[in-house]
Amino acid sequence: MTQAVVFVLTIAVFGTDEPKLKITFPNGAVGGWSPAPARLKQPYFSDREYAFRKLPKELNGATLLLRGADDSSKWLTANKVHVSRACTAFAIVRWKYNEKVVASDKLLQGLEDAGWKRLDAVPDMTAPKGEVWKWSVFEIKIPKGDVDLAAPKDMRWTASVVYGFK
Numbered sequence: 001m002t003q004a005v006v007f008v009l010t011i012a013v014f015g016t017d018e019p020k021l022k023i024t025f026p027n028g029a030v031g032g033w034s035p036a037p038a039r040l041k042q043p044y045f046s047d048r049e050y051a052f053r054k055l056p057k058e059l060n061g062a063t064l065l066l067r068g069a070d071d072s073s074k075w076l077t078a079n080k081v082h083v084s085r086a087c088t089a090f091a092i093v094r095w096k097y098n099e100k101v102v103a104s105d106k107l108l109q110g111l112e113d114a115g116w117k118r119l120d121a122v123p124d125m126t127a128p129k130g131e132v133w134k135w136s137v138f139e140i141k142i143p144k145g146d147v148d149l150a151a152p153k154d155m156r157w158t159a160s161v162v163y164g165f166k
Helices: 105-113
Strands: 008-011 021-024 034-037 052-054 063-066 087-097 133-142 161-165
Touching (some): 021 063, 105 133
Antiparallel strands (some): 008 021, 034 063, 063 161, 087 133, 087 161
């Protein structure tokens, strides 16, 4: 007999008529994946202590999808995460690693071409001592059900990305 474990996180949305957002893993949580509230000092990788020092207002009340640092450079593919209602998905993209650009302007433009909106918000996130990481935030509206995020076409994705849902 096969058993599946389904993690559910419920987020209360106060001051709106929207139902609570539930994030589930239809095939069970893989590789240490778990949901967590976006907040100050919250780690953004499941296997590292790096955390938010400043959280953009757009991410207040969001739920992060925590994944291991090694998984963070893989685009979120279909049938991994389900959302219980239509919501906004966020992609927090590490575009610069020390002095090296790891997500080119062309790649980031590809996100916008795929329907993502680049926000002015800039999170302040910790990194290993002596390293400087730069991040950009993108958002897109997604329907209820299977999360199938639009990705840049014809491009190999290798930049770290932290996902959030609200």
